[in-house]
Amino acid sequence: MEYLLDIKDKVSQVEELPGKKWFRKLDEAVIEAGRCVECGGCVAACPSGSIGVAPDGRPTLIKMCTGCSRCWDFCPRAGLRYERLWEAEEGIGKIQAAYTARAKDVIKATNGGVVTTILKTLLENGVIEGALIARESPEQPWKGEAYLATTSREILESSKTFYNQVMTPMLLDHSLSSVAFVGTPCQIQAIKALQKYPWEGSAAWRIDSIKITIALMCTRAFKYEKFAFLLKKKGVDLSCVDRMEVKNGEFTLKNKERKVIYKDKIHNFDAAALPGCDECADFSGRLADISVGGIASEKGYTTVLIRTATGEKVWDIARSYMEYAILEDLEPIVNVEMKKRKRAKRFLKRPFDPRGDINVEVTEHYSAYSSSDRAPKPLNPARVYQYAEVC
Numbered sequence: 001m002e003y004l005l006d007i008k009d010k011v012s013q014v015e016e017l018p019g020k021k022w023f024r025k026l027d028e029a030v031i032e033a034g035r036c037v038e039c040g041g042c043v044a045a046c047p048s049g050s051i052g053v054a055p056d057g058r059p060t061l062i063k064m065c066t067g068c069s070r071c072w073d074f075c076p077r078a079g080l081r082y083e084r085l086w087e088a089e090e091g092i093g094k095i096q097a098a099y100t101a102r103a104k105d106v107i108k109a110t111n112g113g114v115v116t117t118i119l120k121t122l123l124e125n126g127v128i129e130g131a132l133i134a135r136e137s138p139e140q141p142w143k144g145e146a147y148l149a150t151t152s153r154e155i156l157e158s159s160k161t162f163y164n165q166v167m168t169p170m171l172l173d174h175s176l177s178s179v180a181f182v183g184t185p186c187q188i189q190a191i192k193a194l195q196k197y198p199w200e201g202s203a204a205w206r207i208d209s210i211k212i213t214i215a216l217m218c219t220r221a222f223k224y225e226k227f228a229f230l231l232k233k234k235g236v237d238l239s240c241v242d243r244m245e246v247k248n249g250e251f252t253l254k255n256k257e258r259k260v261i262y263k264d265k266i267h268n269f270d271a272a273a274l275p276g277c278d279e280c281a282d283f284s285g286r287l288a289d290i291s292v293g294g295i296a297s298e299k300g301y302t303t304v305l306i307r308t309a310t311g312e313k314v315w316d317i318a319r320s321y322m323e324y325a326i327l328e329d330l331e332p333i334v335n336v337e338m339k340k341r342k343r344a345k346r347f348l349k350r351p352f353d354p355r356g357d358i359n360v361e362v363t364e365h366y367s368a369y370s371s372s373d374r375a376p377k378p379l380n381p382a383r384v385y386q387y388a389e390v391c
């Protein structure tokens, strides 16, 4: 079996076409540099389906790279100036309504079971044919894996939050015409950008099938293996954990008997967080149709921000299955959003500029990052090309 290099390498005697950006550039600037937030944007952006996910959870080449540039252009840590997609720069962005809510049915969920109830209702009413969500790995407790649920039962069985990133965009090769997408704000950024600037020809991925987006508010995501390792060092066996709660900076684990088996400041797990999250200024999922989180609501309730006309329609269909009230005080959400923006401005090496050009050119990126502690690192052919076969 011959392993593959970029076309550029195979024809290295030939002068490179101007304007081409190869996966290699993204790999060096983001993935090898340790800044990848595992959103899957590059996977979904690649029209030839050349990017897959390696067992280490990071993107890798699985087929020939054609240098089409899209993986660079849609990566929120490289070519996508994600803040340029925001309609409103201030506060937590555009919202039509805010609620605190919980499911009327008893659902063993993270907060109020709102996401589960919305998805189940949409599916049962024929509004969607499936939902791109996360479900628990059969081998690793509390590790989320990408999943396309097409039945109410599958949605109910996945009513948990996994604090690792889940590469759901890699499931966009399905044949359904209408799905809901649940993900972290960075994932919604990539999806919305891809819908705004679609590939003109035939593409490997069904971005058009995403009709509804639900963002899980997010301060940072963890690398599962590091997270599990830290917990093991603290004497926690994840297979004994029945509930995992993160609220107001506190991290609590409970067993089946609802007994607290571990409590700590979430801050003490920073070493397990994805370093690229430090460059993210979007806590509240500004680009989604609906954003949800535990913040600003009582225990057992979910905070729900309805942002778009689609979000309003979804809420109208699902709300009779929930107990809810208008959420008056949005200040806690604004405060976390502002803290996160401050952090992003500190860690981003390029300027944070909601009015700048949507595209961060390779030259601009390299000149901002090259002499920093987030500098691009040389390509590791053993990692990038080990799954790529020449057809």
Ligand SMILES: Cc1cc2nc3c(=O)[nH]c(=O)nc-3n(C[C@H](O)[C@H](O)[C@H](O)COP(=O)(O)OP(=O)(O)OC[C@H]3O[C@@H](n4cnc5c(N)ncnc54)[C@H](O)[C@@H]3O)c2cc1C
Pocket (backbone or CB within 6 Å): 108, 109, 110, 111, 112, 113, 114, 115, 116, 117, 133, 134, 135, 144, 158, 159, 160, 161, 162, 163, 164, 165, 166, 168, 182, 183, 184, 216, 217, 218, 219, 220, 221, 222, 246, 292, 293, 294, 295, 302, 303
């Ligand atoms: C990495 C991460 C960090 C978060 N940080 C915060 C925070 O700081 N503050 C805050 O208020 N809220 C945070 N949340 C959101 C919060 O934990 C709940 O997910 C949210 O309130 C929904 O609760 P629920 O009971 O309505 O959802 P549920 O009814 O429990 O449903 C959750 C749904 O989300 C899907 N899902 C779970 N994990 C993932 C994932 N990683 N990727 C994609 N889909 C997933 C499940 O499959 C399920 O369909 C975070 C979520 C994640 C994934």
Ligand code: SF4
Pocket (backbone or CB within 6 Å): 026, 030, 031, 035, 036, 037, 038, 039, 040, 041, 042, 043, 059, 074, 075, 076, 077, 078
């Ligand atoms: S941050 Fe997202 S788009 Fe960028 S390389 Fe990682 S998975 Fe791909």
Ligand code: SF4
Pocket (backbone or CB within 6 Å): 037, 165, 184, 185, 186, 187, 218, 219, 220, 221, 274, 276, 277, 278, 280, 281, 282
């Ligand atoms: S902090 Fe930002 S970049 Fe990191 S997982 Fe959450 S939304 Fe994505």
